[in-house]
Amino acid sequence: MTKIAPSILSADFSRLGIEIQDVERGGADYIHVDVMDGHFVPNITIGPLIVESIRPHTELPLDVHLMIENPDHYIPAFAEAGASFITVHQETCPHLHRTIQLIKDNGAKAGVVINPATPAEMIRDILNEVDLVLLMTVNPGFGGQTFISEVVKKIEQVAEWREKRQLLFEIEVDGGINGDTAKLCTNAGADVLVAGSAVFKQADRKQAIREIVQAAGK
Ligand code: DX5
Ligand code: ZN
Numbered sequence: 001m002t003k004i005a006p007s008i009l010s011a012d013f014s015r016l017g018i019e020i021q022d023v024e025r026g027g028a029d030y031i032h033v034d035v036m037d038g039h040f041v042p043n044i045t046i047g048p049l050i051v052e053s054i055r056p057h058t059e060l061p062l063d064v065h066l067m068i069e070n071p072d073h074y075i076p077a078f079a080e081a082g083a084s085f086i087t088v089h090q091e092t093c094p095h096l097h098r099t100i101q102l103i104k105d106n107g108a109k110a111g112v113v114i115n116p117a118t119p120a121e122m123i124r125d126i127l128n129e130v131d132l133v134l135l136m137t138v139n140p141g142f143g144g145q146t147f148i149s150e151v152v153k154k155i156e157q158v159a160e161w162r163e164k165r166q167l168l169f170e171i172e173v174d175g176g177i178n179g180d181t182a183k184l185c186t187n188a189g190a191d192v193l194v195a196g197s198a199v200f201k202q203a204d205r206k207q208a209i210r211e212i213v214q215a216a217g218k
Pocket of ligand 2: 007033
């Protein structure tokens with residue numbers, strides 16, 4: 001069954017606890033938290049303090065997507081704040097094995113993510129070590145961008161490696177996911193769909209989640 005991870009980037013930050021409970025009641029599987037530093041991506045968002053303050057408001061896993069340089073400096077703080085998954089960009093990690101190990105040593109599940117222009121080969125040798133592979137379907141930095149369809153081939157490639165090597169990580173996609181693009185991703189092998197504007201910018205979040213899941217068809 002396809003999982004949905006609403007991205008709080010498109011929520012109303014003045015009432016974050018209520019927004020999160022709304023999507024939890026609406027059938028969300030994870031809460032996706034976008035952390036941006038104004039260096040790796042041209043936007044600044046959330047730090048460990050916000051993760052810590054939302055943690056008591058939901059039972060769902062917090063899926064923390066770090067779009068930051070030097071993630072090693074901040075992984076312990078995000079784990080301590082209650083992150084369930086911590087996902088780092090391959091593009092920011094010169095010593096990727098070490099960073100993935102650091103996430104696990106801090107008690108969180110470890111994810112790796114690549115931008116649309118980064119080839120799947122860049123993460124092929126870390127796949128044995130991760131719980132989650134996130135494939136960006138937009139360039140990270142903002143909600144509400146258009147899905148980049150070239151990434152679909154990459155989802156297929158990663159899903160093929162997973163099957164051949166009998167690995168168990170989840171494949172997640174992030175950016176421009178809606179009723180039209182969801183099926184392209186799940187057909188290619190994606191298990192978890194991040195959706196920001198397609199959920200939080202809709203008045204009825206339960207209905208919005210149901211529509212994406214139905215469109216995903218799995
Ligand atoms: C983009 C973020 C996404 C973003 C997705 O940099 O990583 O998680 O919130 O937003 P939508 O679903 O609106 O494209
Ligand atoms: Zn994200």
